[in-house]
Amino acid sequence: MEKPYRRRDLLGIRDLSAAEIVGILDTAENFREINSREIKKVPTLRGKTVINLFFENSTRTRTSFEIAAKRLSADSVNISVSTSSLTKGETLIDTALNLDAMAPDCIVVRHGSAGVPHQLAKVSQAAIVNAGDGANEHPTQALLDAMTIREHKGKIKGLEVAIIGDIIHSRVARSNIHLLTKLGANVRVAGPGTLVPRDFEYLIDCANPQSAIRNPQLKVCLNIEEAITGADVVMILRIQRERQDAAYFPTLGEYSIHYGLTNDRLNLAKEDAIVLHPGPMNRGIEIASEVADSSRSLILDQVKYGVSVRMAVLYLATGGSMVNG
Amino acid sequence: MKRALSRLASEIVEENHGADDLYLVGIRRRGVPLAERLADKIEAVEGKRPSYGILDITLYRDDLSTVGASPIVNRTELEEDIGNKIVVLVDDVLYTGRTIRAALDQLMDFGRPRKVQLAVLIDRGREHRELPIQADFVGKTVPTKSSEIIKVMLKEYDDIEAVGIFERPTG
Numbered sequence: 001m002e003k004p005y006r007r008r009d010l011l012g013i014r015d016l017s018a019a020e021i022v023g024i025l026d027t028a029e030n031f032r033e034i035n036s037r038e039i040k041k042v043p044t045l046r047g048k049t050v051i052n053l054f055f056e057n058s059t060r061t062r063t064s065f066e067i068a069a070k071r072l073s074a075d076s077v078n079i080s081v082s083t084s085s086l087t088k089g090e091t092l093i094d095t096a097l098n099l100d101a102m103a104p105d106c107i108v109v110r111h112g113s114a115g116v117p118h119q120l121a122k123v124s125q126a127a128i129v130n131a132g133d134g135a136n137e138h139p140t141q142a143l144l145d146a147m148t149i150r151e152h153k154g155k156i157k158g159l160e161v162a163i164i165g166d167i168i169h170s171r172v173a174r175s176n177i178h179l180l181t182k183l184g185a186n187v188r189v190a191g192p193g194t195l196v197p198r199d200f201e202y203l204i205d206c207a208n209p210q211s212a213i214r215n216p217q218l219k220v221c222l223n224i225e226e227a228i229t230g231a232d233v234v235m236i237l238r239i240q241r242e243r244q245d246a247a248y249f250p251t252l253g254e255y256s257i258h259y260g261l262t263n264d265r266l267n268l269a270k271e272d273a274i275v276l277h278p279g280p281m282n283r284g285i286e287i288a289s290e291v292a293d294s295s296r297s298l299i300l301d302q303v304k305y306g307v308s309v310r311m312a313v314l315y316l317a318t319g320g321s322m323v324n325g
Numbered sequence: 326m327k328r329a330l331s332r333l334a335s336e337i338v339e340e341n342h343g344a345d346d347l348y349l350v351g352i353r354r355r356g357v358p359l360a361e362r363l364a365d366k367i368e369a370v371e372g373k374r375p376s377y378g379i380l381d382i383t384l385y386r387d388d389l390s391t392v393g394a395s396p397i398v399n400r401t402e403l404e405e406d407i408g409n410k411i412v413v414l415v416d417d418v419l420y421t422g423r424t425i426r427a428a429l430d431q432l433m434d435f436g437r438p439r440k441v442q443l444a445v446l447i448d449r450g451r452e453h454r455e456l457p458i459q460a461d462f463v464g465k466t467v468p469t470k471s472s473e474i475i476k477v478m479l480k481e482y483d484d485i486e487a488v489g490i491f492e493r494p495t496g
Contacts, residue, residue, distance in 0.1 A: 030381070030398045039434045042384040072384075315398065 008127040008317050011117050012137035013178040021179060025147055028305070028312035034071060035307055045074035048105040048318050052078045053095075054131070055111040060279055060303065061131050061140070065108050068310035074105075074318070096120045105318045109133075127317035135169045140313055141278055142175035144306040146183070148298050149233055151305070152274050157184030162227040162269070164259060165237030165286055166195045166248070172278045173237060181217040188219045190227035191237075191259060194248040196220060224259050231269040235276045236261050239286045252285050262288045266296070274298050326446070326486055329464035330359070333444055334366035336462050341411055344368075346439070347375035348410040352382060352428050353399050355417035358481040359446060363415060376410065378403040385427035401431065408436040413462075417477035419445040422458035446477055447488060 013021065034042055050069040052062055062078060069076035079099075090098075092111075096119075099107060106127045109117050114134035121128040132138040149156055161180050167173045167189045180187050189196055201218045221227035228234055239255060249255045266275065275287075275297045283289050291297060338344060344367050351360030357379050368374040381399040414428055425443060432441065444462035449469045451459070467490070469475055474491045 027398050030400045033400050033402070034384075037435065041434070043430070044384040312398075 009117075009121045010127075010129045010139055010313055010317060011121060012130060013139045013142050013175045013182070014137065016139075016182070018182045018184075021143070021146070021182060024143055024309070024312055024316065025150065027316065028143070028147055028308040031308040031311040031315070032305075034311070035304075040071050041073060042071065043073045044315060045069070045072040045105075045318055048072075048074040049103070050074045050076045050106045050108060050314060050318075051099055051104045051126075052076060052131075053099070053107055053109045054079065055081045055109075055116075056132065058110055058131070060306070061110065064303070064306045065129075065131060065140075065310050065314075068307050068314055071307070072311055072314060074314065077104075092116065093119065093123055096124050100124045100126060106314060129313055129317055132171055134171065135174070136171055137175045137178075138171040138278075139175050140306070140309055141172050142179040143313070144302055144309040145172075145176055145235065145276055145278070146179055147305040147309055148276060148302050149274070151301070152298065153232060156180065159185040159232040160188065160230055160270075161185050161233040161235060162188045162190065162221075162224075162231040163235045163237065164189075164224055164227060164261065165191050166239060167191050167200065167237070168195050168197055169240065170237050176235065177215075177218060181215060184217075186217045186219070188221050188227040188231070190221040190224045192249045192255070224261075224265060225268055228261075228265055229268045231273055233274055233276060234261065234266065234269055235278075236281075236287050238278065238280065239282055241282070252282075256285045260284075260286055260288060261291050263290050263294075266291055276302055279303070326464075326488065329446060330362055331366055333446075333462050333464055334363050335370065337363065337413055337442075337444060338367055338371060340442075340461070344371040344373045344375050346409070346411050348378065348405070348407055348412045348438070349375050350378045350380055350403070350407075350412055350414050350428075350432070352380050352414060352416040352424060354482065355477055355479055356380075356415045358479050359417060360413075360415035363413075363444070376405045378405070378407075380414075380428050380431055382424060382427040382431055385431045387423060387427065403435050406436060407432065407438045409439045411440045411442065412438040413442045413444050415444050417445065417479075418447045418449060418475055419443070419458075419460050419463075420449045420453050420475075422454045422456040425458045426456050447475055449475060 034040060052065050054062055066076050104126045108129045108131050109120055110131040111133050114136035116133050117128050117130040130137055130139055153159060163173050177187050198220055200220050201214045275291055277287055277299050281287055283292060349360040349364050351357035364375055364377050379402040381401045383398045442461040445460045446464040448460055448463045448466045472493050474493050476489050478485050478487045480486055
């Protein structure tokens with residue numbers, strides 16, 4: 001039942017080479033123009049079927065994938081957990097096999113558990129695109145972040161990027177660390193000690209994923225000020241309110257005092273530093289409104305580039321032939 | 326090649342009674358420098374530079390599922406509105422006509438030109454056509470066999486200026 005591994009699946013940034021990442025970004029760059037046309041549609045994926053299989057809530061990512069598919073003329077179908085058979089007791093693999101029997105060309109999957117897209121990729125004939133799996137990866141988010149950074153900084157190599165917040169539970173942080181360090185940036189991470197493991201530098205090593213060698217481009221900082229000082233890019237992660245009960249930090253108010261991004265803190269970064277946030281943001285908690293609404297915040301650019309990135313990913317996942325694919 | 330382009334430029338101007346409302350659109354890749362050169366020549370004669378744009382037809386191809394790995398997508402650049410313009414599509418070689426079909430489809434997604442014409446440097450002959458498409462302006466008709474490949478080499482991409490006929494590699 002297992003099929004050979006194909007590059008058509010996008011399971012994580014970790015599996016990609018720097019050249020493949022740049023290839024996806026360049027393709028996305030060329031799709032941008034379509035999103036500003038009067039008729040925002042090209043016939044490229046006419047007759048292809050894309051299933052958005054979302055086991056977790058999502059507005060932005062699902063909508064973005066759906067718009068991307070529609071602008072390429074693919075037919076997209078959305079399945080969310082509340083309407084799926086999983087609530088009736090079907091296993092994940094059975095659900096995948098049933099979907100597969102309807103011959104989709106691509107399944108975009110989001111799930112609360114790490115590794116679900118990888119399991120689906122083993123049994124499904126469709127190309128699998130990971131739209132977020134547990135705390136593992138969210139590759140299209142990292143790609144759209146990279147596109148935003150490249151657009152505003154002209155490059156990624158050599159940049160200092162601070163990622164602030166709940167690092168340990170964040171698939172956005174993991175995908176971004178993989179991508180940014182592969183493309184030659186230096187990444188600093190910071191947040192409450194309970195959410196930023198001190199030995200994180202050893203856990204993620206892009207060159208040698210099998211060994212626990214320290215990633216020299218990744219640095220765990222003791223406080224947010226240290227991480228932000230001199231940074232070119234400040235990436236703020238969402239504090240997941242649902243985690244508050246787990247006592248990782250005392251209160252949202254206290255989190256905001258110690259780790260919220262204010263103008264004063266942002267002034268420690270380079271003068272032309274940019275601010276990213278994967279959304280949805282909690283104003284006044286991890287990011288102050290004065291920062292979120294400033295010209296340095298590129299949050300809406302991220303959303304805009306998300307469509308182009310997902311068009312590129314869907315194109316590369318379904319456009320190729322079965323012969324060489 | 327230079328003389329053929331000069332002739333194409335004057336034919337385009339003559340046919341359209343000047344350069345007013347002319348919009349030259351190069352088809353990637355080799356139609357792009359050709360369209361640019363035609364624009365230069367038309368400007369030299371008429372004192373007015375026609376509008377100029379670029380089409381990348383990758384997303385409009387009809388063979389996406391058979392061409393192997395995904396072809397590289399490049400950018401389409403039509404800054405000015407093509408509405409009510411006389412669009413002259415420019416490509417290096419006219420063979421089966423499928424590229425031009427894709428270009429026409431894409432063009433129509435951008436607006437409604439008054440007229441669309443086709444200028445090519447080399448026409449490989451009607452017998453190769455797989456669609457009812459003919460060129461309005463032809464630099465040179467070069468009868469070829471399907472077993473041959475014709476390659477227009479331009480200094481922008483190939484360092485030399487030449488048109489060559491090669492045997493298609495077999496196997």
